[in-house]
Amino acid sequence: MVDFVLLHRAALAGARSGAFGTSMPEKRITLEALPEGHVLQVLAGRATGDVTALVASLGDGKAQSVRPVGPGQWFVVGDAVLSTVDMAERKARLSGQGSMADQAHGRVRIAISGTDVEAVLAKGTAVDLNLCEFPAGRSAMTLIGHISALITRTGEHAFEILVLRGFAESLWDELIEMSLEFGVDARPPV
Amino acid sequence: MASLIACPHCGPRPKEEFTVRGDAGITRPEPDAGADAWHAYVYLRDNPRGRHREHWHHTSGCRRWLIVERDTVTHAIYSAVDAAATGETA
Ligand SMILES: [Zn+2]
Numbered sequence: 001m002v003d004f005v006l007l008h009r010a011a012l013a014g015a016r017s018g019a020f021g022t023s024m025p026e027k028r029i030t031l032e033a034l035p036e037g038h039v040l041q042v043l044a045g046r047a048t049g050d051v052t053a054l055v056a057s058l059g060d061g062k063a064q065s066v067r068p069v070g071p072g073q074w075f076v077v078g079d080a081v082l083s084t085v086d087m088a089e090r091k092a093r094l095s096g097q098g099s100m101a102d103q104a105h106g107r108v109r110i111a112i113s114g115t116d117v118e119a120v121l122a123k124g125t126a127v128d129l130n131l132c133e134f135p136a137g138r139s140a141m142t143l144i145g146h147i148s149a150l151i152t153r154t155g156e157h158a159f160e161i162l163v164l165r166g167f168a169e170s171l172w173d174e175l176i177e178m179s180l181e182f183g184v185d186a187r188p189p190v
Numbered sequence: 191m192a193s194l195i196a197c198p199h200c201g202p203r204p205k206e207e208f209t210v211r212g213d214a215g216i217t218r219p220e221p222d223a224g225a226d227a228w229h230a231y232v233y234l235r236d237n238p239r240g241r242h243r244e245h246w247h248h249t250s251g252c253r254r255w256l257i258v259e260r261d262t263v264t265h266a267i268y269s270a271v272d273a274a275a276t277g278e279t280a
Contacts, residue, residue, distance in 0.1 A: 070200070126202075141253075142200075142207065142250060143250045
């Protein structure tokens, strides 16, 4: 019996949309809300040894789907919404070596790209994002301004930011402000 | 973002990402240790000048407890290690 219908609303559904800042076509920043598929938080069990390979098997096969957050902690992300059956199947792959919970209701992904994207993010975080220090696939949990976020490089000029749902729109606005000198196209979910 | 702490898991990060708990050299008394021992454990702290070992939590990073040795006069950081690696619990 359902007393009320749950309303699924994308975290960034009402976020600012459109073109902002100066018009520098070759340096333009693109900000894009990614599908709210799955965000699995995985924690290694106590005294289980190295479970990196097991955790890697939880990914959907796409590059950078498995993101280390700290010792024995990962986020496994993807565009697909996982059913209860999918979750049980993935849990089995961990074979009791860790725990796993879908946090897709609580964390959202934002893609940011452009030739000067490192300069944009450097306004908010102290992490060295230079390509040599921070190659594609590298992740860092850090602060962007006062907002906690996981930054992952997905390409030479592209990053993904994983942020708590309640902070997503604030961060979105800040990323637009940080990108104004290059010009920015902001694309929230349609 | 002047003071950088080299987290053993995350690399150099500004102090704003951390929360300080205080002296890492204090041990919890036995439950029946008596009021004086518990009063000292809960309330009394030295205020050392110079080298000091403290528990720091990398709150906005790996969320691990660290033991940071720093100079309370110069703010120089001498070392930062995972608290679990030293066998100490926070
Ligand atoms: Zn850390």
